[in-house]
Amino acid sequence: MNNVELFHYLLLLICGAGALTWLAERIAIAPAVVLLLGGCAIAIVGKRVPDMDPNLLLAAVLPPLLMSSSFYTAWKEFRREQGTIVSLVIGAVTFTTVAVGAAVHAFNPALPWAACFALGAIVSPPDAVAAKAILQRHPLPARLVAVLEGESLVNDASGLLLYQVAVSAAMAATITASGATGLFFTLTLIGVVVGLVCGQAMCWVLPRLADPMLGIVVTFVMAWASYGIAEAVGGSGVLSVVTCGLVLGVRQHRVFDADMRIKAKATWEAIVFVLDALVFILIGLALHGILARVNHEGAVLMAGLRVALPATAAAIAARLVWVFGALWLPGRMRAKRAGREPWSLREAMVLGWAGMRGVVSLAAALALPASFPGRDLIVFSTFLLIIATLVVQGASLAPLIRVLKLRPSLRETMSEHEARATTFRAALAALEEIGKRASGLERATLDRLLTEYRVRVTANENAHTSGAERVEHRARFLRVELELVGVSREALLGLHRDGKIDDALLHRIESEFDLEELRLLRLLEP
Known part of the structure; x- marks a missing residue:
């Protein structure tokens, strides 16, 4: 097997690893186990398996x-x-x-x-x-x-x-x-x-x-x-x-x-x-060389x-x-x-x-x-x-x-909502100090920022102290924001289709939407 064939072989292994990982998710088995067994199958039926x-x-x-x-x-x-x-x-x-x-x-x-x-x-x-x-x-x-x-x-x-x-x-x-x-x-x-x-x-x-x-x-x-x-x-x-x-x-x-x-x-x-995927497939593929060395004689096996x-x-x-x-x-x-x-x-x-x-x-x-x-x-x-250990213990x-019924232990530290409220409160205090120093910010801009950070502090404090109802209320608000990001992205793509913006501006603004979407999805995680 020459270098080009080896490269193509590795590409096929990566594709196979992706397919086996998808299969493992569908059948709810640890991907490492499925990948390992897949590598063993390739080693047994494959005619040209490179020794690693x-x-x-x-x-x-x-x-x-x-x-x-x-x-x-x-x-x-x-x-x-x-x-x-x-x-x-x-x-x-x-x-x-x-x-x-x-x-x-x-x-x-x-x-x-x-x-x-x-x-x-x-x-x-x-x-x-x-x-x-x-x-x-x-x-x-x-x-x-x-x-x-x-x-x-x-x-x-x-x-x-x-x-x-x-x-x-x-x-x-x-x-x-x-x-x-x-x-x-x-x-x-x-x-x-x-x-x-x-x-x-x-x-x-x-x-x-x-x-x-x-x-x-x-x-x-x-x-x-x-x-x-x-x-x-x-x-x-x-x-x-x-x-x-x-x-x-x-x-x-x-x-x-x-x-x-x-x-x-x-x-x-x-x-x-x-x-990760290649490691377990390669472990399975090692069976090919091992069987070639120990031979298929029953006494050796x-x-x-x-x-x-x-x-x-x-x-x-x-x-x-x-x-x-x-x-x-x-x-x-x-x-x-x-x-x-x-x-x-x-x-x-x-x-x-x-x-x-x-x-x-x-x-x-x-x-x-x-x-x-x-x-x-x-x-x-x-x-x-x-x-044995991967299949029996891993599976x-x-x-x-x-x-x-082993679960993560109860928190001995701040909850996520409490930590967010603390960090936003620090930013709010700094913003109020900026306002007192009469900076170059316009009053309307300063008031908007103050309102935004007060909302963030209040939302996280309520989610921390007021139970599941307030958490769900906050989640509904975040889902609305997420929907608005999607609407904004579609509008941006429409501008690009109509030739009103170029590719560079499209990618720049779209990356901002991507970051905002990731932020909202992270906040919505349980």
């Missing part, structure tokens, strides 16, 4: 997805739940590695211990891309979302350390406990430092760029650059991208202007949608199942055991003394069940040396485990949330 370099997949696709996830991470909740996140990142990953290794060796005594633990390390960290794809469609308590997203963003460092230790042991390389600890801290420290430097560099560069599209390009380039630089100097590329995204996310409100923020959000959403089934059961069970044994139960015991709200049983069940694996595990398995003992079985088992997560 796992390192290229990680370097090209993963950094933008990690950057997007970390950029929108709720930083305050992340810091508040850092103890739980660390417990999952280090404790749960290590416990899962040991549990999977022991279970696989128990059913396959001929497989070396190092190979069993290598498989455990490969599948121990849940995947950030998979977690985001499954969880973003379900409203959950804020701290549960913060823990799941935070864990999936930073747990690859511990999984990678255990992976490297197991590979070194299997290849007869000497590695000590102190050397392993040093490797872990080296990966973490270098990755975080590179991410901080890249994030600070972006925060310095972006405000100095006049063209917003150039700024958007810089954000993408920095996602790939922070990953590549960290990997080149011996650090964790994943942690580097995550750190860079967190820095930019915390400072975005000072770094981006309104124009860049609107355009960047639209651009990133479109590209992340395509990359049965051997793969003897490895995959205990590994999958152990990986799922180990996470549940860790969540309930190391987080939920101790949390309830400490809460009685500290007076803090403990994790509820329903939250713990969702936290334990949301352990989907994805592209990072597959890439790590495919990157094993060719001479690694049991390599084909490990790759095949990893693929089956990814399929059942939404029904589980509905059965448990």
Whole structure:
């Protein structure tokens, strides 16, 4: 397959991803599951399926997805739940590695211990891309979302350390406990430092760029650059991208202007949608190369199942055991003394069940040396485990949330209407001061602005304090405004059709209507 054919093939995959995503929405199944199964179907029936370099997949696709996830991470909740996140990142990953290794060796005594633990390390960290794809469609308590997203963003460092230790042991390389600890801290420290430097560099560069599209390009380039630089100097590329995204996310409100923020959000959403879809299709397509290596002999397939089934059961069970044994139960015991709200049983069940694996595990398995003992079985088992966790856990997560009736917790902060009323009240106070200073504004203009802001303050205060009736009254008012925007747009298009305005003026005024329509639609969201 030449470069042009590969390009056309990728275009067809993107079109197929769009169709499968539409199908998933129609049948109310997580798109990640449908995309994965679609990729498997293509891999089985397709005659010409290109083999994807796992390192290229990680370097090209993963950094933008990690950057997007970390950029929108709720930083305050992340810091508040850092103890739980660390417990999952280090404790749960290590416990899962040991549990999977022991279970696989128990059913396959001929497989070396190092190979069993290598498989455990490969599948121990849940995947950030998979977690985001499954969880973003379900409203959950804020701290549960913060823990799941935070864990999936930073747990690859511990999984990678255990992976490297197991590979070194299997290849007869000497590695000590102190050397392993040093490797872990080296990966973490270098990755975080590179991410901080890249994030600070972006925060310095972006405000100095006049063209917003150039700024958007810089954000993408920095996602790939922070990953590549960290990997080149011996650090964790994943942690580097995550750190860079967190820095930019915390400072975005000072770094981006309104124009860049609107355009960047639209651009990133479109590209992340395509990359998200491609990731799961490419995971499915990997089945083609895996089957070509392990062959279709029944003995090989049965051997793969003897490895995959205990590994999958152990990986799922180990996470549940860790969540309930190391987080939920101790949390309830400490809460009685500290007076803090403990994790509820329903939250713990969702936290334990949301352990989907994805592209990072597959890439790590495919990157094993060719001479690694049991390599084909490990790759095949990893693929089956990814399929099982995404299909079984991913598809059942939404029904589980509905059965448990898990909903976002009650607000401990201002409601949206209260916050809007406060911000408009500040603007109103400033406007009244402007009027007192007898500025150059005409009195009629000043009175109109005062009236407009008083209406905004009153509408949001009423919606906050007066219950559902006032909220519905405000919504009817907004719908009328939305209808008027539509009428204005049709009038503008009529002027253009009649040749009374040119294209440049059409686009300029229409963009203003678009922004106003987006504002009204956002206010009408439940």
